[in-house]
Amino acid sequence: MTANGLLQIALFLALLLALVKPLGAYMAHVYEGRVRFLAPVERLFYRLMGVNPAAPMSWKTYAAAMLLFNLLGLFVVYALQRAQALLPLNPQQLGAVGPELAWNTAVSFATNTNWQSYSGEVTLSAFTQMLGLTVQNFVSAASGMAVLIALVRGLRGRQTSDLGNFWTDLTRGVLYILLPLSLVLALALVSQGVVQTFAPAARVPLLQPVTGANGAALTEQVLPLGPAASQIAIKQLGTNGGGYFNVNSAHPFENPTPLSNLLEVLAILAIATALCYTFGRMIGDTRQGWAVLAAMTIIFVPLVLVTFAAEQAGTPMLTALGVAPGGGNMEGKEVRIGIASSALWAAATTAASNGSVNSMHDSFTPIGGMVPMWLIQLGEVIYGGVGSGLYGMLVFAIIAVFVAGLMVGRTPEYLGKKIEAFEIKMASLVILIPPVLVLLGTAVAVLVPEGLSSILTTRSPAAHGFSEVLYAFSSAGNNNGSAFAGLNANTPFYNIALGIVMLFGRFGLAVPVLAIAGSMAAKKVTPAGAGTLPTHTPLFIVMLVSVVVIVGALTFIPALALGPVVEALIP
Amino acid sequence: MEAVWAGFAGPYRFHNSEVEMKTMIRAAVMSLLCMTLITGVIYPLVVTGIAQVIFPAQANGSLITQSGAPVGSALIGQAFDDPKYFWGRLSATGPVPYTAFNPDTLTGSSGSNLGPFSPALKAAALTRLEALRNADPGNAAPVPVDLITASASGLDPQISPEAAAYQVARVARARGLNSSQVAELVRQYTEGRTLGLLGEPRVNVLRLNLALDGLR
Numbered sequence: 001m002t003a004n005g006l007l008q009i010a011l012f013l014a015l016l017l018a019l020v021k022p023l024g025a026y027m028a029h030v031y032e033g034r035v036r037f038l039a040p041v042e043r044l045f046y047r048l049m050g051v052n053p054a055a056p057m058s059w060k061t062y063a064a065a066m067l068l069f070n071l072l073g074l075f076v077v078y079a080l081q082r083a084q085a086l087l088p089l090n091p092q093q094l095g096a097v098g099p100e101l102a103w104n105t106a107v108s109f110a111t112n113t114n115w116q117s118y119s120g121e122v123t124l125s126a127f128t129q130m131l132g133l134t135v136q137n138f139v140s141a142a143s144g145m146a147v148l149i150a151l152v153r154g155l156r157g158r159q160t161s162d163l164g165n166f167w168t169d170l171t172r173g174v175l176y177i178l179l180p181l182s183l184v185l186a187l188a189l190v191s192q193g194v195v196q197t198f199a200p201a202a203r204v205p206l207l208q209p210v211t212g213a214n215g216a217a218l219t220e221q222v223l224p225l226g227p228a229a230s231q232i233a234i235k236q237l238g239t240n241g242g243g244y245f246n247v248n249s250a251h252p253f254e255n256p257t258p259l260s261n262l263l264e265v266l267a268i269l270a271i272a273t274a275l276c277y278t279f280g281r282m283i284g285d286t287r288q289g290w291a292v293l294a295a296m297t298i299i300f301v302p303l304v305l306v307t308f309a310a311e312q313a314g315t316p317m318l319t320a321l322g323v324a325p326g327g328g329n330m331e332g333k334e335v336r337i338g339i340a341s342s343a344l345w346a347a348a349t350t351a352a353s354n355g356s357v358n359s360m361h362d363s364f365t366p367i368g369g370m371v372p373m374w375l376i377q378l379g380e381v382i383y384g385g386v387g388s389g390l391y392g393m394l395v396f397a398i399i400a401v402f403v404a405g406l407m408v409g410r411t412p413e414y415l416g417k418k419i420e421a422f423e424i425k426m427a428s429l430v431i432l433i434p435p436v437l438v439l440l441g442t443a444v445a446v447l448v449p450e451g452l453s454s455i456l457t458t459r460s461p462a463a464h465g466f467s468e469v470l471y472a473f474s475s476a477g478n479n480n481g482s483a484f485a486g487l488n489a490n491t492p493f494y495n496i497a498l499g500i501v502m503l504f505g506r507f508g509l510a511v512p513v514l515a516i517a518g519s520m521a522a523k524k525v526t527p528a529g530a531g532t533l534p535t536h537t538p539l540f541i542v543m544l545v546s547v548v549v550i551v552g553a554l555t556f557i558p559a560l561a562l563g564p565v566v567e568a569l570i571p
Numbered sequence: 572m573e574a575v576w577a578g579f580a581g582p583y584r585f586h587n588s589e590v591e592m593k594t595m596i597r598a599a600v601m602s603l604l605c606m607t608l609i610t611g612v613i614y615p616l617v618v619t620g621i622a623q624v625i626f627p628a629q630a631n632g633s634l635i636t637q638s639g640a641p642v643g644s645a646l647i648g649q650a651f652d653d654p655k656y657f658w659g660r661l662s663a664t665g666p667v668p669y670t671a672f673n674p675d676t677l678t679g680s681s682g683s684n685l686g687p688f689s690p691a692l693k694a695a696a697l698t699r700l701e702a703l704r705n706a707d708p709g710n711a712a713p714v715p716v717d718l719i720t721a722s723a724s725g726l727d728p729q730i731s732p733e734a735a736a737y738q739v740a741r742v743a744r745a746r747g748l749n750s751s752q753v754a755e756l757v758r759q760y761t762e763g764r765t766l767g768l769l770g771e772p773r774v775n776v777l778r779l780n781l782a783l784d785g786l787r
Binding site for chain 2: 011072175183193212230246252259321327369484
């Protein structure tokens with residue numbers, strides 16, 4: 001590790017933590033209905049939607065509204081892709097997207113995953129990207145945040161069934177949080193060189209003509225342009241991760257400078273971390289939010305450093321060729337970004353369920369690549385996706401107090417509410433569904449020829465091929481979206497299978513979380529007694545960290561042993 | 572198992588299910604329309620409008636122009652293998668290196684995505700190593716790693732200052748220039764870390780090569 005690299009990481013953490021309180025407090029104001037600068041727009045929307053923004057919803061109504069809205073979005077994105085050849089804003093005349101790929105992409109964006117089997121610049125028109133993908137980037141993120149806010153209302157509620165109103169939370173999340181932040185970030189990114197235009201591709205001469213595939217001299221380079229900055233801003237802020245171009249934020253038009261890189265990586269985690277403060281603020285005890293944030297950070301920082309150290313050390317294969325020492329593993333990395341910022345991004349994008357990349361995770365060293373994979377497998381709760389990360393972590397908090405309760409033989413409580421059988425059953429579903437999807441999916445894929453044939457064995461030794469499949473299902477099952485992209489995932493098998501996994505990985509968790517919210521809201525608050533485990537202390541933080549790490553380690557060590565661990569030990 | 576589901580209390584029931592369902596469908600459809608309008612149409616148009624006014628050069632691809640005509644983009648690298656030019660990163664794009672977009676093959680930006688022990692990765696590195704040595708047989712310096720590895724995008728416009736320094740003698744010889752003259756040009760085109768802290772020091776290969784051609 002280099003001193004400058006450590007300094008870059010330290011600066012990132014300092015800026016990130018400095019944003020938590022102001023942004024978190026602002027978001028609490030938004031969801032409490034105290035931010036009204038777009039009130040006329042809001043009122044117009046509610047009138048068109050035919051809803052009363054103050055109407056309370058039970059958890060079942062809230063869940064039904066959220067599901068209905070997201071499934072409708074899924075259908076629209078599918079239809080837009082299938083019809084894009086007939087629609088405007090398609091200067092490169094790209095054809096209709098095939099059904100399996102369109103299904104995969106539609107699920108991917110509706111579930112906030114943004115797994116991309118396609119390569120953006122050559123598959124989707126600007127029309128599809130804007131009206132389909134950009135819209136889903138906003139609303140899938142706002143849906144995740146809404147579910148979190150409903151859970152928070154459930155945790156603080158007293159014998160009520162009211163979790164708030166989904167339509168109101170959705171609208172406010174978009175209008176007051178995601179849209180203003182995206183606008184500012186998009187313009188900052190354009191200032192650095194991220195493209196934003198509706199012009200067709202630019203053509204420039206090549207200084208040194210090259211020999212083309214057919215032997216003729218090629219004298220021209222075609223530069224794809226498009227409204228990229230507007231999509232990149234929200235793909236980062238909403239922890240979506242779906243890039244405008246194939247290589248995502250490694251593309252110089254998507255992430256041109258070290259400054260754009262810093263802004264983008266901050267945007268990945270900014271809302272997810274700040275929501276911890278929002279949570280504390282809304283339940284009237286900010287210490288609870290800081291405790292959860294501390295637990296996340298305690299897991300995050302060492303893992304960043306492990307990846308950084310592994311990538312800086314380089315690979316034995318290249319070192320053996322006699323390269324200059326100290327350069328690190330530069331395969332799949334960009335010079336302007338370098339080792340430290342690539343490692344930091346890899347950890348941040350997988351800690352959050354973002355999945356955008358500024359380097360190719362598939363070319364990381366075995367240990368350097370195992371860390372991002374394991375961060376995904378922890379359930380996307382180390383900061384996690386906007387909303388979904390914190391609601392996942394709060395479920396782990398419930399499990400932590402339950403485990404503590406078992407140890408001392410007392411009924412567990414969280415935030416003054418008794419944790420009973422129903423909550424634990426729902427929490428178990430939330431914790432078990434993703435590993436089941438990931439491990440079963442991986443097992444099926446490596447057993448059937450349709451799954452195996454996508455591993456390009458000429459390019460990847462066996463253990464690495466297994467890692468690629470495991471990463472793919474981990475990414476889909478936890479709604480991350482990044483990939484070990486050497487796997488040829490654009491096949492009917494992977495498009496259909498990963499689509500199913502993404503769908504259940506998202507809504508199979510959101511619904512039980514809302515069920516917990518509904519059940520907690522209905523409970524009485526019991527005053528804290530001498531035997532109550534306080535949930536804002538270092539002791540509790542240690543318990544929470546232990547539960548997350550132990551569950552994540554026990555579940556995935558056998559699978560990881562077959563992939564990256566084997567690769568590290570027996571190259 | 573029943574107990575797990577008891578809390579869901581059977582199928583979803585509305586007080587007046589038909590009316591509520593209709594209300595909810597209308598809300599879903601109209602909210603998606605409203606959101607599409609504001610986030611899918613107004614938002615990108617506003618960003619484009621402002622960007623085209625205040626950052627027109629950046630918003631349109633950061634093109635480098637010479638006497639009014641574009642000669643490349645400052646952000647997108649080009650392929651070089653002539654000894655008189657500085658060479659950039661390896662590029663895994665198809666069908667040829669540094670393809671940013673090919674309308675016929677529908678290919679664009681791409682990394683190699685080869686694993687750390689992939690034989691193909693080693694072969695690519697060895698091919699480059701051999702080309703570097705053949706072009707400059709007397710150069711015994713160790714090769715900087717960025718010269719024998721493929722970038723993430725396949726379009727990386729830059730190399731490290733070390734990778735440029737490695738090539739100075741070769742380029743000078745091929746052009747009949749003084750090494751110190753070329754080294755001075757490299758120094759001019761070396762960008763440091765932003766604020767002395769962010770990213771890595773780097774040299775833009777296309778800009779440097781354009782400047783070399785301009786020396787005559």
